Amino acid sequence: MTVGALTPCGLLQLRNFVTTSVCNSIEIVTEMATDVIVIGGGVIGLSIARELALDHTVSLIERGRCGQEASSAAAGMLGAQAEAYGDDLFFRTCVESREMFPELAASLLDETGIDVGLDLAGTLLLSFSEADIAARSQRFAWQKAAGFEIEQLSAAEIRREEPFISTDVLGGFYLPKDGQIDNRKLVHALQRSCELRGVKLVEETAVDGLAVENGKVNGVFAGKEKFAADKVVLAAGAWGTEINAGFDLPFIIRPMRGQILQFRTAKQLFKHVIVGPRGYIVPRSDGRVLSGATMDDAGFDASVTNEATAHLIESTAEISPSLGALKVQDSWTGFRPFAPDRMPVFGRVPNAENLLLALGHFRNGILLSPVTAKLIANDLRGIAAVPTEFSPSRFYSAAMGS
């Protein structure tokens, strides 16, 4: 331990700017302050830390190893249009984020040498009944009217594009802009870029609570350590509101379990992300094909269930009988973080100065990662506040009944 001198208030001032509080018989070692602490090393925390490192000193504290939770479990679809039901701010934000990926992928390759597998071949939506074709035409009419690219395809056109899909297909739609990325490579590249940009990555360290004084957050506690900072960004995914904030938050973030199966073909048999009526398949360039994903509210139970496996095999076989007949090579679960209204929760918290939230990305956290970094950085730099639709303040007004 560094040698130091005791100050009148019981703080030990240490030579490397570390202080030790010996009050109440609990020894708290305080790390030298950084401008920003990011809690959570998933795709969201890493994206934010990487962006802020351009003009701030940043520490990122991760309970385990970076990128091992939802961000690795995901399928990596950039489904801004495929997942949309209306032309609202959420949809426009998803599209904005999707458009940021080519530049992000190029910059990560340039900085780290890691190719994040951005694949812009697009997404095919398959229909197996006339009713489904009609429902989808209606569902996507507004996207067409608003100028977003979407093409209706016949069964023959679909099978020409994808010869290994089911002969039962009746038609479908093609979304040329909804691509995919290899999310595991993405988090790996983001982590490497953070290191290169000087972010201090503190892994295997769980944050227990925020340090709050007079309504101002000035750091975080992890066991006996206090990490001091001018600003704290909470990006701990499905665990975001399990951390003791030191004040009341009028909402909680919960986990929505998702399960995925992995098949492998000798070479890449599918070119597009393919969405069927009950599931989707995401082909990777090395022959892996992900089949996903279930949604069940099972708390933090990480089991892969027989029921989900059977469902995914069936939904895969519906898209491609030959793929569904293959042996499952791997399977896993992950926890999508969701807020009560299933919308993201970004930005400042009304009753805690210096705290920003980046939570609740639910089904679209990979897709939304670049725009989240931009929105949080703009807010933190005083350029623009996060749009009120995403702000945590919506839960405060709801709690007050307005």
Ligand SMILES: Cc1cc2nc3c(=O)[nH]c(=O)nc-3n(C[C@H](O)[C@H](O)[C@H](O)COP(=O)(O)OP(=O)(O)OC[C@H]3O[C@@H](n4cnc5c(N)ncnc54)[C@H](O)[C@@H]3O)c2cc1C
């Ligand atoms: C099966 C599945 C499929 C999906 N498919 C897609 C898809 O195709 N496209 C898409 O855009 N999105 C998809 N998603 C959603 C996406 O994965 C998530 O929205 C996104 O990964 C959330 O990122 P995150 O960084 O907030 O959370 P996480 O990746 O879970 O990261 C949070 C991190 O915080 C850390 N942490 C927690 N508590 C603490 C603490 N006390 N102290 C320090 N660190 C802590 C955790 O260890 C974790 O590493 C999918 C999710 C699942 C589960």
